[in-house]
Amino acid sequence: xxxTQSLRPRRLLLTLASPGVAVLLLFFALxxxxxxWDALSDPGSFRRVFANPMFLRSLGGSAVLTLVAATASLVVxxxxxxxxxxxxxxxxxxLSFLIALPLTFSGLIVAYGFILAYGRAGLVxxxxxxxxxxxxxxxxxxxxxxGLAFATSYYLIPRVVMLMLPVxxxxxxxxxxxxxxxGATPREALLHVLLPQVRTTAxxxxxxxxxxxxxxxxxxxxxxGTRLTILxxxxxxxxxxxxxxxxxxxxxxxxxxxxxxxVMAVGxxxxxxxxxxxxxx
Amino acid sequence: MAWITGVYLxxxxxxxxxxxxxxxxxxxxxxxxxxxxxxxxxxxVYTDGSFQRAFWVSxxxxxxxxxxxxxxxLPLAYAIYGAASRGVRAAARILYLLPxxxxxxxxxxxxxxxxxxxxxxxxxxAGVLVGGHVVLTLPYLLQTLVGDMRHLRxxxxxxxxxxxGAGPLRTLxxxxxxSLRHSLASGLIMVAxxxxxxxxxxxxxxxxxxxxxxxxxxxAFYGATGFACAATVILLALALTASAAGALTAHRATGRxxx
Numbered sequence: 288x289x290x291t292q293s294l295r296p297r298r299l300l301l302t303l304a305s306p307g308v309a310v311l312l313l314f315f316a317l318x319x320x321x322x323x324w325d326a327l328s329d330p331g332s333f334r335r336v337f338a339n340p341m342f343l344r345s346l347g348g349s350a351v352l353t354l355v356a357a358t359a360s361l362v363v364x365x366x367x368x369x370x371x372x373x374x375x376x377x378x379x380x381x382l383s384f385l386i387a388l389p390l391t392f393s394g395l396i397v398a399y400g401f402i403l404a405y406g407r408a409g410l411v412x413x414x415x416x417x418x419x420x421x422x423x424x425x426x427x428x429x430x431x432x433x434g435l436a437f438a439t440s441y442y443l444i445p446r447v448v449m450l451m452l453p454v455x456x457x458x459x460x461x462x463x464x465x466x467x468x469x470g471a472t473p474r475e476a477l478l479h480v481l482l483p484q485v486r487t488t489a490x491x492x493x494x495x496x497x498x499x500x501x502x503x504x505x506x507x508x509x510x511x512g513t514r515l516t517i518l519x520x521x522x523x524x525x526x527x528x529x530x531x532x533x534x535x536x537x538x539x540x541x542x543x544x545x546x547x548x549x550v551m552a553v554g555x556x557x558x559x560x561x562x563x564x565x566x567x568x
Numbered sequence: 569m570a571w572i573t574g575v576y577l578x579x580x581x582x583x584x585x586x587x588x589x590x591x592x593x594x595x596x597x598x599x600x601x602x603x604x605x606x607x608x609x610x611x612x613v614y615t616d617g618s619f620q621r622a623f624w625v626s627x628x629x630x631x632x633x634x635x636x637x638x639x640x641x642l643p644l645a646y647a648i649y650g651a652a653s654r655g656v657r658a659a660a661r662i663l664y665l666l667p668x669x670x671x672x673x674x675x676x677x678x679x680x681x682x683x684x685x686x687x688x689x690x691x692x693x694a695g696v697l698v699g700g701h702v703v704l705t706l707p708y709l710l711q712t713l714v715g716d717m718r719h720l721r722x723x724x725x726x727x728x729x730x731x732x733g734a735g736p737l738r739t740l741x742x743x744x745x746x747s748l749r750h751s752l753a754s755g756l757i758m759v760a761x762x763x764x765x766x767x768x769x770x771x772x773x774x775x776x777x778x779x780x781x782x783x784x785x786x787x788a789f790y791g792a793t794g795f796a797c798a799a800t801v802i803l804l805a806l807a808l809t810a811s812a813a814g815a816l817t818a819h820r821a822t823g824r825x826x827x
Binding site: 297300301303304306307308310311313314315317318319321322325363366367369370371373382384385386387388389391392393394395396397398399400401402403404408410411413414441444495498499501502503504505508509519522523526527533536537540543544547548551552555 | 569570572573576577579580582583584586587590597598599600601636639640641643644646647648650651661663665666668669670671672673674675676677678679680681682699700702703706758761762764765766767768771772782785786789793796797800803804807808810811814815
Protein backbone atom coordinates (compact mmCIF):
# COMPACT_ATOMS: atom_id res chain seq x y z
CA UNK A 288 0.00 0.00 0.00
CA UNK A 289 1.41 3.36 -1.03
CA UNK A 290 0.81 6.40 1.04
CA THR A 291 1.48 10.06 0.37
CA GLN A 292 4.77 11.03 1.93
CA SER A 293 4.59 13.52 4.73
CA LEU A 294 5.64 17.09 4.03
CA ARG A 295 7.30 17.40 7.40
CA PRO A 296 11.07 17.43 7.72
CA ARG A 297 12.73 14.79 9.85
CA ARG A 298 13.90 17.25 12.51
CA LEU A 299 10.38 18.51 13.18
CA LEU A 300 9.13 14.94 13.60
CA LEU A 301 11.93 14.17 16.05
CA THR A 302 11.09 17.29 18.07
CA LEU A 303 7.42 16.32 18.17
CA ALA A 304 8.23 12.80 19.28
CA SER A 305 10.75 13.73 21.96
CA PRO A 306 8.45 14.54 24.95
CA GLY A 307 6.58 11.26 24.53
CA VAL A 308 9.79 9.31 24.05
CA ALA A 309 11.29 10.93 27.17
CA VAL A 310 8.28 9.89 29.30
CA LEU A 311 8.45 6.34 27.92
CA LEU A 312 12.18 6.17 28.67
CA LEU A 313 11.79 7.38 32.27
CA PHE A 314 8.64 5.46 33.21
CA PHE A 315 9.00 2.38 31.05
CA ALA A 316 12.50 1.68 29.77
CA LEU A 317 14.31 2.70 32.97
CA UNK A 318 12.18 0.54 35.35
CA UNK A 319 12.41 -2.42 33.00
CA UNK A 320 16.17 -2.02 32.54
CA UNK A 321 16.58 -1.78 36.32
CA UNK A 322 14.69 -5.05 36.79
CA UNK A 323 16.91 -6.69 34.17
CA TRP A 324 20.07 -5.23 35.75
CA ASP A 325 19.05 -6.43 39.23
CA ALA A 326 18.47 -9.94 37.96
CA LEU A 327 21.55 -10.22 35.78
CA SER A 328 24.06 -8.57 38.12
CA ASP A 329 23.45 -11.28 40.75
CA PRO A 330 24.77 -14.50 39.18
CA GLY A 331 22.74 -16.78 41.46
CA SER A 332 19.37 -15.05 41.03
CA PHE A 333 17.92 -17.32 38.35
CA ARG A 334 19.23 -20.45 40.09
CA ARG A 335 17.46 -19.42 43.32
CA VAL A 336 14.21 -18.90 41.42
CA PHE A 337 14.32 -22.31 39.75
CA ALA A 338 15.44 -24.06 42.94
CA ASN A 339 12.43 -22.74 44.86
CA PRO A 340 9.79 -25.52 44.89
CA MET A 341 7.12 -22.78 44.74
CA PHE A 342 8.30 -21.86 41.25
CA LEU A 343 7.34 -25.11 39.54
CA ARG A 344 3.99 -25.21 41.31
CA SER A 345 3.27 -21.60 40.29
CA LEU A 346 4.35 -22.29 36.73
CA GLY A 347 2.02 -25.29 36.64
CA GLY A 348 -0.87 -23.25 38.08
CA SER A 349 -0.26 -20.47 35.56
CA ALA A 350 -0.09 -22.97 32.70
CA VAL A 351 -3.42 -24.57 33.67
CA LEU A 352 -5.05 -21.16 34.19
CA THR A 353 -3.76 -19.82 30.86
CA LEU A 354 -4.62 -22.88 28.77
CA VAL A 355 -8.13 -23.27 30.22
CA ALA A 356 -8.94 -19.55 30.11
CA ALA A 357 -7.54 -18.90 26.61
CA THR A 358 -9.13 -22.02 25.08
CA ALA A 359 -12.54 -21.42 26.68
CA SER A 360 -12.44 -17.73 25.73
CA LEU A 361 -11.52 -18.55 22.14
CA VAL A 362 -14.32 -21.12 21.76
CA VAL A 363 -17.02 -18.97 23.41
CA UNK A 364 -15.77 -15.76 21.79
CA UNK A 365 -15.74 -17.39 18.35
CA UNK A 366 -19.29 -18.75 18.73
CA UNK A 367 -20.60 -15.39 19.98
CA UNK A 368 -18.83 -13.52 17.15
CA UNK A 369 -20.23 -16.01 14.59
CA UNK A 370 -23.73 -15.39 15.92
CA UNK A 371 -23.23 -11.60 15.91
CA UNK A 372 -21.96 -11.73 12.31
CA UNK A 373 -25.29 -13.26 11.20
CA UNK A 374 -27.73 -10.81 12.78
CA UNK A 375 -28.79 -7.35 11.65
CA UNK A 376 -26.39 -4.40 12.05
CA UNK A 377 -28.52 -2.66 14.69
CA UNK A 378 -28.63 -5.68 17.00
CA UNK A 379 -24.97 -6.32 16.27
CA UNK A 380 -24.03 -2.77 17.32
CA UNK A 381 -26.05 -3.01 20.54
CA LEU A 382 -24.72 -6.46 21.51
CA SER A 383 -21.15 -5.43 20.60
CA PHE A 384 -21.45 -2.46 22.95
CA LEU A 385 -22.70 -4.68 25.80
CA ILE A 386 -20.02 -7.31 25.17
CA ALA A 387 -17.23 -4.70 25.08
CA LEU A 388 -18.21 -3.31 28.52
CA PRO A 389 -15.84 -5.54 30.56
CA LEU A 390 -12.85 -4.13 28.65
CA THR A 391 -13.09 -0.95 30.74
CA PHE A 392 -13.87 -2.73 34.03
CA SER A 393 -11.33 -2.99 36.78
CA GLY A 394 -10.39 -6.57 37.61
CA LEU A 395 -11.83 -6.06 41.07
CA ILE A 396 -15.40 -5.34 40.00
CA VAL A 397 -15.95 -8.80 38.69
CA ALA A 398 -14.07 -10.58 41.43
CA TYR A 399 -16.66 -9.47 43.98
CA GLY A 400 -19.56 -10.08 41.58
CA PHE A 401 -18.30 -13.63 41.06
CA ILE A 402 -18.09 -14.22 44.81
CA LEU A 403 -21.76 -13.11 45.06
CA ALA A 404 -22.76 -15.48 42.25
CA TYR A 405 -20.51 -18.51 42.66
CA GLY A 406 -18.92 -18.16 46.12
CA ARG A 407 -19.73 -20.24 49.19
CA ALA A 408 -23.07 -18.47 49.79
CA GLY A 409 -23.50 -17.34 46.18
CA LEU A 410 -26.79 -17.31 44.30
CA VAL A 411 -25.81 -19.95 41.73
CA UNK A 412 -24.13 -22.08 44.41
CA UNK A 413 -27.32 -22.10 46.47
CA UNK A 414 -29.56 -22.76 43.45
CA UNK A 415 -27.37 -25.74 42.54
CA UNK A 416 -27.50 -26.79 46.21
CA UNK A 417 -31.28 -27.21 45.80
CA UNK A 418 -30.48 -29.69 43.02
CA UNK A 419 -28.18 -31.61 45.34
CA UNK A 420 -24.79 -30.15 44.36
CA UNK A 421 -22.49 -29.82 47.39
CA UNK A 422 -22.02 -26.03 47.93
CA UNK A 423 -18.59 -26.41 49.54
CA UNK A 424 -17.33 -28.46 46.59
CA UNK A 425 -18.85 -26.10 43.99
CA UNK A 426 -17.54 -22.94 45.68
CA UNK A 427 -14.12 -24.60 46.02
CA UNK A 428 -13.83 -24.70 42.23
CA UNK A 429 -14.04 -20.90 42.04
CA UNK A 430 -10.86 -20.62 44.11
CA UNK A 431 -8.81 -23.06 41.97
CA UNK A 432 -6.88 -22.16 38.77
CA UNK A 433 -9.81 -23.54 36.71
CA GLY A 434 -12.25 -21.34 38.63
CA LEU A 435 -10.01 -18.35 38.16
CA ALA A 436 -10.01 -19.17 34.43
CA PHE A 437 -13.82 -19.02 34.53
CA ALA A 438 -13.67 -15.58 36.18
CA THR A 439 -10.88 -14.06 34.04
CA SER A 440 -12.61 -15.19 30.84
CA TYR A 441 -14.94 -12.30 31.67
CA TYR A 442 -12.23 -9.94 30.39
CA LEU A 443 -10.83 -12.21 27.69
CA ILE A 444 -13.96 -13.18 25.75
CA PRO A 445 -14.69 -9.55 24.70
CA ARG A 446 -11.17 -9.27 23.28
CA VAL A 447 -11.70 -12.45 21.23
CA VAL A 448 -15.11 -11.25 20.00
CA MET A 449 -13.75 -7.84 18.97
CA LEU A 450 -10.86 -9.46 17.02
CA MET A 451 -12.96 -12.17 15.35
CA LEU A 452 -16.05 -10.12 14.51
CA PRO A 453 -14.63 -8.05 11.58
CA VAL A 454 -13.22 -11.19 9.93
CA UNK A 455 -16.50 -13.07 10.31
CA UNK A 456 -18.62 -10.11 9.16
CA UNK A 457 -16.50 -9.79 6.01
CA UNK A 458 -16.59 -13.53 5.31
CA UNK A 459 -18.53 -14.20 2.12
CA UNK A 460 -21.22 -16.65 3.17
CA UNK A 461 -22.09 -17.69 -0.37
CA UNK A 462 -18.99 -19.89 -0.09
CA UNK A 463 -20.78 -21.96 2.54
CA UNK A 464 -23.87 -22.21 0.37
CA UNK A 465 -21.68 -23.31 -2.54
CA UNK A 466 -20.02 -26.01 -0.44
CA UNK A 467 -23.40 -27.23 0.79
CA UNK A 468 -24.84 -27.36 -2.72
CA UNK A 469 -21.86 -29.54 -3.64
CA GLY A 470 -22.92 -31.99 -0.93
CA ALA A 471 -21.10 -30.84 2.22
CA THR A 472 -23.05 -30.88 5.48
CA PRO A 473 -23.28 -27.50 7.29
CA ARG A 474 -20.70 -28.81 9.77
CA GLU A 475 -18.27 -29.85 7.03
CA ALA A 476 -18.76 -26.52 5.28
CA LEU A 477 -17.87 -24.65 8.49
CA LEU A 478 -14.89 -26.91 9.12
CA HIS A 479 -13.37 -26.93 5.64
CA VAL A 480 -14.44 -23.56 4.19
CA LEU A 481 -14.83 -21.08 7.06
CA LEU A 482 -12.26 -22.35 9.53
CA PRO A 483 -9.17 -22.23 7.25
CA GLN A 484 -9.95 -18.58 6.50
CA VAL A 485 -10.22 -17.47 10.11
CA ARG A 486 -7.66 -19.64 11.82
CA THR A 487 -4.84 -17.05 11.66
CA THR A 488 -6.99 -14.47 13.41
CA ALA A 489 -8.08 -17.13 15.88
CA UNK A 490 -4.44 -17.97 16.68
CA UNK A 491 -3.62 -14.26 17.13
CA UNK A 492 -6.61 -13.86 19.46
CA UNK A 493 -5.61 -16.98 21.43
CA UNK A 494 -2.05 -15.70 21.91
CA UNK A 495 -3.24 -12.23 22.91
CA UNK A 496 -5.63 -13.44 25.61
CA UNK A 497 -3.13 -16.08 26.79
CA UNK A 498 -0.48 -13.37 27.30
CA UNK A 499 -2.99 -11.14 29.11
CA UNK A 500 -4.11 -13.83 31.55
CA UNK A 501 -0.60 -15.22 32.12
CA UNK A 502 0.68 -11.87 33.39
CA UNK A 503 -2.36 -10.66 35.37
CA UNK A 504 -2.76 -10.88 39.15
CA UNK A 505 -5.54 -8.37 40.06
CA UNK A 506 -8.59 -10.63 39.78
CA UNK A 507 -6.71 -13.55 41.35
CA UNK A 508 -5.63 -11.47 44.35
CA UNK A 509 -9.16 -10.14 44.91
CA UNK A 510 -10.77 -13.55 44.48
CA UNK A 511 -8.41 -15.89 46.31
CA GLY A 512 -5.60 -13.87 47.87
CA THR A 513 -1.98 -14.91 47.61
CA ARG A 514 -2.69 -18.56 48.48
CA LEU A 515 -3.27 -19.36 44.82
CA THR A 516 -0.08 -20.60 43.19
CA ILE A 517 0.39 -18.72 39.93
CA LEU A 518 3.54 -16.89 38.79
CA UNK A 519 2.29 -13.26 38.95
CA UNK A 520 1.01 -13.80 42.50
CA UNK A 521 4.30 -15.40 43.53
CA UNK A 522 6.06 -12.30 42.19
CA UNK A 523 3.56 -10.06 43.99
CA UNK A 524 4.28 -11.80 47.31
CA UNK A 525 8.02 -11.45 46.77
CA UNK A 526 7.75 -7.74 45.92
CA UNK A 527 5.28 -6.72 48.63
CA UNK A 528 6.93 -8.59 51.52
CA UNK A 529 9.74 -6.63 53.05
CA UNK A 530 13.16 -8.23 53.36
CA UNK A 531 12.61 -10.61 50.48
CA UNK A 532 15.19 -11.57 47.87
CA UNK A 533 14.89 -8.74 45.31
CA UNK A 534 17.40 -10.12 42.76
CA UNK A 535 15.44 -13.40 42.68
CA UNK A 536 12.20 -11.42 42.33
CA UNK A 537 13.79 -9.54 39.43
CA UNK A 538 14.79 -12.84 37.81
CA UNK A 539 11.24 -14.12 38.23
CA UNK A 540 9.92 -10.86 36.70
CA UNK A 541 12.16 -11.43 33.67
CA UNK A 542 10.93 -15.02 33.31
CA UNK A 543 7.32 -13.77 33.45
CA UNK A 544 8.00 -11.02 30.90
CA UNK A 545 9.83 -13.48 28.64
CA UNK A 546 6.90 -15.91 28.59
CA UNK A 547 4.28 -13.18 27.97
CA UNK A 548 6.37 -11.54 25.22
CA UNK A 549 7.04 -14.88 23.52
CA VAL A 550 3.35 -15.79 23.49
CA MET A 551 2.51 -12.34 22.09
CA ALA A 552 5.26 -12.63 19.47
CA VAL A 553 3.90 -15.98 18.23
CA GLY A 554 0.52 -14.33 17.66
CA UNK A 555 2.08 -11.33 15.91
CA UNK A 556 4.24 -13.46 13.62
CA UNK A 557 1.21 -15.57 12.74
CA UNK A 558 -0.76 -12.42 11.95
CA UNK A 559 2.03 -10.98 9.77
CA UNK A 560 2.48 -14.32 8.00
CA UNK A 561 -1.25 -14.65 7.44
CA UNK A 562 -1.44 -11.13 5.99
CA UNK A 563 1.25 -11.96 3.44
CA UNK A 564 0.36 -15.51 2.46
CA UNK A 565 -3.02 -16.51 3.79
CA UNK A 566 -6.34 -16.04 2.05
CA UNK A 567 -7.51 -12.49 2.70
CA UNK A 568 -10.92 -12.33 4.28
CA MET B 569 -25.36 -20.14 18.05
CA ALA B 570 -27.98 -17.81 19.55
CA TRP B 571 -28.20 -19.85 22.76
CA ILE B 572 -24.45 -19.45 23.35
CA THR B 573 -24.82 -15.68 23.09
CA GLY B 574 -27.75 -15.91 25.52
CA VAL B 575 -25.81 -17.93 28.08
CA TYR B 576 -22.85 -15.62 27.60
CA LEU B 577 -24.95 -12.51 28.26
CA UNK B 578 -26.28 -14.14 31.45
CA UNK B 579 -22.68 -14.83 32.52
CA UNK B 580 -21.84 -11.21 31.68
CA UNK B 581 -24.66 -9.54 33.57
CA UNK B 582 -25.34 -11.83 36.55
CA UNK B 583 -22.36 -10.50 38.59
CA UNK B 584 -23.32 -6.88 37.78
CA UNK B 585 -26.98 -7.42 38.73
CA UNK B 586 -26.00 -9.11 41.99
CA UNK B 587 -23.67 -6.23 42.86
CA UNK B 588 -26.47 -3.69 42.30
CA UNK B 589 -29.02 -5.79 44.24
CA UNK B 590 -26.53 -6.33 47.04
CA UNK B 591 -25.72 -2.63 47.32
CA UNK B 592 -29.39 -1.80 48.13
CA UNK B 593 -29.99 -4.86 50.31
CA UNK B 594 -30.23 -4.29 54.05
CA UNK B 595 -29.07 -7.70 55.26
CA UNK B 596 -27.42 -10.41 53.15
CA UNK B 597 -26.20 -13.36 55.16
CA UNK B 598 -26.21 -16.83 53.61
CA UNK B 599 -29.55 -16.25 51.86
CA UNK B 600 -29.95 -16.33 48.10
CA UNK B 601 -30.80 -12.66 47.88
CA UNK B 602 -30.63 -9.87 50.46
CA UNK B 603 -33.64 -8.85 52.51
CA UNK B 604 -34.83 -5.29 53.07
CA UNK B 605 -34.12 -2.15 51.05
CA UNK B 606 -31.70 0.53 52.18
CA UNK B 607 -29.44 3.23 50.88
CA UNK B 608 -27.33 3.23 54.01
CA UNK B 609 -24.41 1.44 52.31
CA UNK B 610 -23.99 4.24 49.79
CA UNK B 611 -24.15 6.73 52.62
CA UNK B 612 -21.55 4.72 54.50
CA VAL B 613 -19.19 4.72 51.50
CA TYR B 614 -19.88 8.41 50.91
CA THR B 615 -19.01 9.38 54.49
CA ASP B 616 -15.99 7.03 54.72
CA GLY B 617 -12.87 9.17 54.91
CA SER B 618 -10.53 6.78 53.11
CA PHE B 619 -13.03 6.19 50.28
CA GLN B 620 -13.61 9.93 49.91
CA ARG B 621 -9.89 10.57 49.63
CA ALA B 622 -9.41 7.63 47.25
CA PHE B 623 -12.23 8.85 45.02
CA TRP B 624 -10.64 12.28 44.63
CA VAL B 625 -7.16 10.80 44.17
CA SER B 626 -8.54 8.62 41.36
CA UNK B 627 -10.26 11.55 39.65
CA UNK B 628 -7.17 13.75 39.91
CA UNK B 629 -4.81 11.02 38.69
CA UNK B 630 -7.22 10.28 35.84
CA UNK B 631 -7.44 13.96 34.83
CA UNK B 632 -3.65 14.39 34.96
CA UNK B 633 -3.17 11.19 32.95
CA UNK B 634 -5.59 12.39 30.25
CA UNK B 635 -3.96 15.83 29.99
CA UNK B 636 -0.42 14.45 29.81
CA UNK B 637 -1.46 11.69 27.38
CA UNK B 638 -3.01 14.29 25.08
CA UNK B 639 -0.04 16.67 25.32
CA UNK B 640 2.61 14.06 24.54
CA UNK B 641 0.43 11.60 22.60
CA LEU B 642 -0.78 13.90 19.84
CA PRO B 643 2.70 15.04 18.71
CA LEU B 644 4.10 11.52 19.09
CA ALA B 645 1.25 10.02 17.03
CA TYR B 646 1.81 12.70 14.38
CA ALA B 647 5.52 11.86 14.29
CA ILE B 648 4.82 8.11 13.99
CA TYR B 649 2.37 8.79 11.15
CA GLY B 650 4.68 11.23 9.42
CA ALA B 651 7.79 9.03 9.57
CA ALA B 652 7.07 6.68 6.70
CA SER B 653 10.05 4.43 7.47
CA ARG B 654 9.53 0.73 8.17
CA GLY B 655 11.62 0.90 11.33
CA VAL B 656 9.36 3.50 12.95
CA ARG B 657 6.29 1.52 12.00
CA ALA B 658 7.72 -1.65 13.52
CA ALA B 659 8.73 0.26 16.67
CA ALA B 660 5.20 1.68 16.97
CA ARG B 661 3.71 -1.79 16.53
CA ILE B 662 5.90 -3.07 19.40
CA LEU B 663 4.91 -0.05 21.51
CA TYR B 664 1.21 -0.91 21.08
CA LEU B 665 1.87 -4.44 22.34
CA LEU B 666 3.99 -3.48 25.34
CA PRO B 667 1.17 -3.14 27.92
CA UNK B 668 0.42 -6.83 27.39
CA UNK B 669 3.91 -8.15 26.61
CA UNK B 670 5.26 -6.61 29.84
CA UNK B 671 2.84 -7.47 32.70
CA UNK B 672 1.87 -4.50 34.94
CA UNK B 673 3.28 -6.32 37.98
CA UNK B 674 6.74 -6.33 36.34
CA UNK B 675 6.52 -2.63 35.54
CA UNK B 676 5.33 -1.96 39.10
CA UNK B 677 8.35 -3.84 40.47
CA UNK B 678 10.60 -1.74 38.24
CA UNK B 679 8.96 1.38 39.73
CA UNK B 680 9.64 0.08 43.23
CA UNK B 681 13.32 -0.44 42.37
CA UNK B 682 13.83 2.86 40.51
CA UNK B 683 11.80 5.25 42.66
CA UNK B 684 12.85 3.97 46.06
CA UNK B 685 16.50 4.63 45.23
CA UNK B 686 18.41 7.54 46.78
CA UNK B 687 18.63 9.41 43.46
CA UNK B 688 14.90 9.26 42.74
CA UNK B 689 13.11 8.84 46.12
CA UNK B 690 9.61 9.47 44.79
CA UNK B 691 7.81 6.17 45.39
CA UNK B 692 4.32 6.81 46.74
CA UNK B 693 4.06 10.28 45.25
CA ALA B 694 1.15 11.17 42.97
CA GLY B 695 3.62 12.09 40.22
CA VAL B 696 5.04 8.58 39.98
CA LEU B 697 1.52 7.14 40.00
CA VAL B 698 0.50 9.42 37.13
CA GLY B 699 3.69 8.46 35.25
CA GLY B 700 2.71 4.81 35.57
CA HIS B 701 -0.82 5.42 34.35
CA VAL B 702 0.53 7.45 31.42
CA VAL B 703 2.79 4.67 30.11
CA LEU B 704 0.06 2.04 30.63
CA THR B 705 -2.54 4.04 28.67
CA LEU B 706 -0.47 5.94 26.08
CA PRO B 707 -0.18 2.98 23.65
CA TYR B 708 -3.99 2.76 23.37
CA LEU B 709 -4.27 6.48 22.61
CA LEU B 710 -1.44 6.32 20.04
CA GLN B 711 -3.04 3.36 18.29
CA THR B 712 -6.38 5.20 18.05
CA LEU B 713 -4.79 8.44 16.79
CA VAL B 714 -2.38 6.91 14.25
CA GLY B 715 -5.17 4.64 12.98
CA ASP B 716 -7.42 7.65 12.45
CA MET B 717 -4.66 9.66 10.72
CA ARG B 718 -4.19 6.80 8.23
CA HIS B 719 -7.92 6.40 7.79
CA LEU B 720 -8.41 10.12 7.09
CA ARG B 721 -5.31 10.28 4.83
CA UNK B 722 -4.23 13.28 6.84
CA UNK B 723 -1.13 13.91 4.70
CA UNK B 724 -3.30 14.45 1.62
CA UNK B 725 -5.50 16.91 3.50
CA UNK B 726 -2.41 18.81 4.61
CA UNK B 727 -0.98 18.88 1.10
CA UNK B 728 -4.28 20.22 -0.18
CA UNK B 729 -4.39 22.93 2.50
CA UNK B 730 -0.80 24.02 1.91
CA UNK B 731 -1.13 24.02 -1.86
CA UNK B 732 -3.98 26.47 -1.33
CA GLY B 733 -1.61 28.73 0.59
CA ALA B 734 -2.15 27.80 4.24
CA GLY B 735 0.96 27.90 6.44
CA PRO B 736 1.89 24.96 8.68
CA LEU B 737 0.37 26.56 11.79
CA ARG B 738 -2.89 27.35 10.06
CA THR B 739 -3.02 23.81 8.64
CA LEU B 740 -2.49 22.47 12.15
CA UNK B 741 -5.21 24.66 13.67
CA UNK B 742 -7.80 24.40 10.92
CA UNK B 743 -7.23 20.99 9.34
CA UNK B 744 -5.28 18.63 11.60
CA UNK B 745 -6.84 19.36 14.99
CA UNK B 746 -10.49 19.52 13.85
CA SER B 747 -10.08 16.29 11.86
CA LEU B 748 -8.68 14.45 14.85
CA ARG B 749 -11.03 15.71 17.55
CA HIS B 750 -13.30 12.64 17.48
CA SER B 751 -10.54 10.07 17.68
CA LEU B 752 -8.78 12.16 20.35
CA ALA B 753 -12.01 12.25 22.37
CA SER B 754 -12.72 8.53 22.07
CA GLY B 755 -9.06 7.68 22.75
CA LEU B 756 -9.03 9.86 25.88
CA ILE B 757 -12.27 8.31 27.13
CA MET B 758 -10.60 4.90 26.84
CA VAL B 759 -7.58 6.31 28.70
CA ALA B 760 -9.84 7.69 31.44
CA UNK B 761 -11.65 4.37 31.87
CA UNK B 762 -8.39 2.43 32.07
CA UNK B 763 -6.89 4.90 34.54
CA UNK B 764 -9.95 4.90 36.84
CA UNK B 765 -9.99 1.09 36.98
CA UNK B 766 -6.22 0.52 37.13
CA UNK B 767 -5.27 -1.68 40.07
CA UNK B 768 -2.27 -3.88 39.32
CA UNK B 769 0.35 -1.12 39.11
CA UNK B 770 -1.25 1.32 41.57
CA UNK B 771 -1.48 -1.36 44.26
CA UNK B 772 2.32 -1.53 44.53
CA UNK B 773 3.22 2.03 43.57
CA UNK B 774 0.72 4.22 45.44
CA UNK B 775 1.59 5.71 48.82
CA UNK B 776 -0.74 5.64 51.80
CA UNK B 777 -2.21 9.06 50.96
CA UNK B 778 -2.23 8.54 47.20
CA UNK B 779 -4.10 5.23 47.10
CA UNK B 780 -6.61 5.37 44.23
CA UNK B 781 -10.15 4.01 44.49
CA UNK B 782 -9.59 0.42 43.28
CA UNK B 783 -6.74 -0.13 45.78
CA UNK B 784 -8.92 1.01 48.70
CA UNK B 785 -11.83 -1.00 47.32
CA UNK B 786 -9.94 -4.27 47.81
CA UNK B 787 -10.00 -3.67 51.60
CA ALA B 788 -13.81 -3.35 51.49
CA PHE B 789 -14.12 -6.93 50.23
CA TYR B 790 -13.30 -8.19 53.72
CA GLY B 791 -16.11 -6.17 55.34
CA ALA B 792 -19.92 -6.11 55.13
CA THR B 793 -21.43 -7.38 51.87
CA GLY B 794 -23.64 -4.33 51.32
CA PHE B 795 -20.74 -1.94 51.83
CA ALA B 796 -18.49 -3.87 49.42
CA CYS B 797 -21.29 -3.97 46.83
CA ALA B 798 -22.01 -0.23 47.08
CA ALA B 799 -18.31 0.65 46.87
CA THR B 800 -17.93 -1.62 43.81
CA VAL B 801 -21.06 -0.26 42.10
CA ILE B 802 -19.62 3.27 42.30
CA LEU B 803 -16.53 2.13 40.36
CA LEU B 804 -18.78 0.20 37.97
CA ALA B 805 -20.88 3.33 37.34
CA LEU B 806 -17.75 5.32 36.44
CA ALA B 807 -16.65 2.61 33.96
CA LEU B 808 -20.15 2.40 32.44
CA THR B 809 -20.27 6.19 32.01
CA ALA B 810 -16.94 6.09 30.19
CA SER B 811 -18.09 3.22 27.94
CA ALA B 812 -21.32 4.97 27.03
CA ALA B 813 -19.48 8.23 26.31
CA GLY B 814 -16.96 6.35 24.19
CA ALA B 815 -19.68 4.59 22.18
CA LEU B 816 -21.50 7.89 21.55
CA THR B 817 -18.27 9.57 20.38
CA ALA B 818 -17.48 6.65 18.08
CA HIS B 819 -21.04 6.78 16.75
CA ARG B 820 -20.73 10.48 15.93
CA ALA B 821 -17.31 9.88 14.37
CA THR B 822 -18.63 7.19 12.01
CA GLY B 823 -21.49 9.52 11.09
CA ARG B 824 -18.88 12.11 10.16
CA UNK B 825 -16.84 9.68 8.05
CA UNK B 826 -19.94 8.61 6.16
CA UNK B 827 -20.73 12.16 5.03
